[in-house]
Amino acid sequence: MTGEGRDVADMMERRKVDVLCVQETRWKGSKARSIGGGYKLFYHGVDRKRNGVGVILKGEFVNNVLEVKRVSDRVMSLKLEIEGVMVNVVSGYAPQVGCELEEKERFWSEFDEVIESILRGERVVVGADFNGHVGEGNRGDEEVMGRFGVKERNLEGQMVVDFAKRMEMAVVNTYFQKREEHRVTYKSGGRSTQVDYILCRRGHFIEVSDCKVVVGESVARQHRMVVCKMTLEVRKKKRGKTEKKTKxxxxxxxxxxxxxxxxxxxxxxxxxxxxxxxxxxxxxxxxxxxxxxxxxxxxxxxxxxxxxxxxxxxxxxxxxxxxxxxxxxxxxxxxxxxxxxxxxxxxxxxxxxxxxxxxxxxxxxxx
Structure with a gap:
């Protein structure tokens, strides 16, 4: 993201995006910095040449941040309180297909720990580059994904599905029928695949009304932004009458x-x-x-x-x-x-x- 912060902020404002998970930031350190336009990036990285994750917030939500957990240069989470609702945003960047199995297992172990540490009543939204293909169709996996993936599933994609089952989450991208152009998240050298995903808890999937890939933005050279429209259901607690008191x-x-x-x-x-x-x-x-x-x-x-x-x-x-x-x-x-x-x-x-x-x-x- 070096040198692209303002472009990302402009894109978020243009597309009316409030929260954005980013990967491969390649910024060293554990800080929060303004990227312009009132947007703020919370990031974590240990090497300027590889990895790095972050979460960008619209200005009006910055003061709602309650906690930031920077687990590794591949996993971080951020907790916000929005109108009394606790929302946990998790950004992840899984190892690529050619990486060692040990590195992949370490990533998923860290990811499991982050999700398990969140109270069940709180919202969880995952925005991640999982470097895997969950594939088209959902036979046998109906409880965690829809039918609208892309092409065939690979081993890394199966890891994503297994994670969703363990944590009772839904792979949001796959539930909305879109043209393939609005499902493909990665294009390079003639290859078109789906490796970037948004996940949420199955119990809160009803709050999601749409999810698609944004076409026509040039901030990222190969990856495309996945956007999800989510409306939080705020339940007002009933309060009993209090005792009448003299003024x-x-x-x-x-x-x-x-x-x-x-x-x-x-x-x-x-x-x-x-x-x-x-x-x-x-x-x-x-x-x-x-x-x-x-x-x-x-x-x-x-x-x-x-x-x-x-x-x-x-x-x-x-x-x-x-x-x-x-x-x-x-x-x-x-x-x-x-x-x-x-x-x-x-x-x-x-x-x-x-x-x-x-x-x-x-x-x-x-x-």
Whole structure:
């Protein structure tokens, strides 16, 4: 990908691609870098002359990254949270046909470990150059692939099918009937084959509405980009009603506080001292509060702040979240210390805000 980053970004924007798995990046190191157009590449490689894998994200999803696992220069994964749904994107580059069997087995062992480490309820999307042909037709393999592969299956293609069976995944490319031009992923020297695939968990295949090879792009000389349209099903959790609570936070308003004080004094018969029976006094205070301040509906409200919340706390929490995301991506000692410091700062601000709110409330309730 050396020197082609901006071309890839332009292509992704033109084709409206949000996430792209790339192989043979040939970039040494384990970093994340901008490639232009708001797109960011997370990559891993150990040699500038061979291998290397990466995942490119559209700018709006960069801050959704929770974890990056760089297993080897052939396997890496990236976990994102999108509207409450955990999505794991895995990029892979399998050894070519002429490589030693030991190297191929090591690759599949690493790939198995990555998939097995992901919780079953989370989404998994694999974008990989498996260097194998799963072939046309699916007799005996209907549970993991469709009928629309290309040509005959080879040994490396059988490894892909076996992997899909072990991990209960579906080879997405093969389920959509397209012209051969939109199924061939690799062209070189008169040869046309299918070696690049997108896989997802069989249980989530219903979220995929289309998959095809993009024709007419010249970013990669021999490989063609495989695109998949996937719409996440976000299930909203049902939440029960909460207990109706007095809106004590309204006492922060001076006029409301004065109204509450006068009403409470009136109910107590104008006495300067509270009755000896605390239970009776407490009930009088609560009842007066309900009448003057009102009560909540008993329904949860998204984004409802707690009664002691203020702008200082909100700003500190925002900084803490940004620091956490930075640490998750970079994993450096400096970013870790920065995150720890923001945690301590939030605790201090929360304690100060609560104490200030309590003092204000106690002052208003004093008669």
């Amino acid at each position: 004590w936070w309204k006492l922060k308003n001076e006029e409301t506080c004065e109204e509450f004080r006068q009403k409470l004094t009136h109910v107590l018969g104008g006495q300067d001292e509270l009755p000896d029976d605390w239970e009776t006094t407490a009930e009088v205070i609560r009842e007066t509060g309900r009448k003057v301040l009102g009560v909540s509906s008993g329904k949860r409200k998204e984004g409802k702040d707690t009664w002691w919340w203020n702008e200082e706390v909100q700003e500190c929490v925002k900084r803490k979240r940004l620091a956490r995301r930075k640490w998750d991506v970079e994993r450096t000692e400096e970013s870790r210390q920065e995150y720890k410091e923001t945690q301590r700062r939030v605790k201090r601000e929360v304690a100060k805000a609560k104490q200030k709110a309590y003092d204000s409330s106690n002052k208003c309730q004093t008669t």
